[in-house]
Amino acid sequence: MGNYKSKNIIFIILCFFILLGVTNAFAQDGKNVISLFEKQVNKFEKFFSSNPKLLDHQSYGDSPTGYIFFYDKFDDYKISYDIQKTGSLLSPYMGYITVSYWETTSQKCGDLEGYKSKYSKEEADKYFTTAESVRLIRDDKSCYRPSIIGNGKVRRTAKFIFAFQKKRWLYKDVVDENNEPDVGYRISNSNP
Helix, strand or coil: CHHHHHHHHHHHHHHHHHHHHHHHHHHHHHHHHHHHHHHHHHHHHHHHHCCCEEEEEEECCCCCCCEEEEEEEEEEEEEEEEEEECCCCCCCEEEEEEEEEEEEECCCCCCEECCCCCCCCCCCCEEECCHHHHHCCCCCHHHCEECEECCEECEEEEEEEEEEECCEEEEEEEEECCCCECHHHHHHCCCC
């Protein structure tokens, strides 16, 4: 009987250490997941702290080239992030980097005048009809102004979505403040 009792104690102790080891492995894995995602967040911080200006273009029927070009800036940006555990075996974690900013554009200068909104006190937006011409004013502060809708400045939010797969973070999508696909980021990263 005593031998049976000692085997039970040894078995219980062994289970405890196995459970402790498994729990510790999960904790270490979680710390690694967070550390790897924070590297992604740091890339965003580095990018936005460099005060980038993104060359944007859109189809525009009244333009002789068929396109208009202008720059977007990200004033007073804020970055936050979150990681959520999922029930998926392929993507056990999802990561989200949210960037909010005041939208500012170079639409005070251009060789083509747009339509003046009856809802805005601002003058009509101006655009350039070629990428080459807008590049000349890239750093001219007098060409930039906050985007206005109605009587208010425009605060934008973009949420970048990542999935943790095969021990690394993979970019999946970007959505806007309404959780709709953020067409602006997709257009800015394509060519006419």
